[in-house]
Amino acid sequence: MMPDMQGLLQQAQQMQQQYAEVQAELAAAQVEGTAGGGVVTAVVTGDGNLVSIKIDPSVVDADDIETLEDLVVAAVHAASEQARKVAEEKMGALTAGLGGLGGGLGLPGF
Template identity: 65%
Template sequence: MKERPVRPGGQPNLQQMMKQAQKMQQQMVAAQAELAEAELTGTAGGGLVTATVKGTGEVVAVKIDPKAVDPDDVETLEDLVVAAVHNAAQAAKELTEQKMGPLTAGLGGLGGGLGLPGF
């Protein structure tokens, strides 16, 4: 017998909905694990400063080319570090949207598409 997601009378099939929710949860866990392992790199100053972040946004490395170090102009170096970290963080954000976007789009906001207030 073929199982229908909506029973006669418009009532949702809760067992089918639970299976779908479990599948989505597994996909989200896998996507989060993939993001936690991913490392993204951002650069500034034509590669003088490089920052590496995890997909979670955690900064794990900053490399500075010695040519970027000028004791009389520390401000420029600081700006390059901020720009490189920002560039890497933006890459992490884009990867997160790529991995999680398709999963969270089906939730329909807080209601999860269930039409229940607060859920």
């Protein structure tokens, strides 16, 4: 039995459009990660780009820069993890429609 090539092409075009829409949503989405009880906050887009860092002046100590550096790294890591979860959620919803075929298509992100 031959697969319906026209139908497959249409489905592939729809998936490509949905994938582009999800990528745009991820680029527009912003998530936060904090460290040190909220004294350092990092904001990252859903596609992983660092947007901003906010540092409470109370943690700025010229004699202890290492702690501040560690807090910044921890906040960025937390925000990146949130971004990864958002991306997984959105991409998971898209690939769920593939009936488990996503990995076999060789498409980036699937």
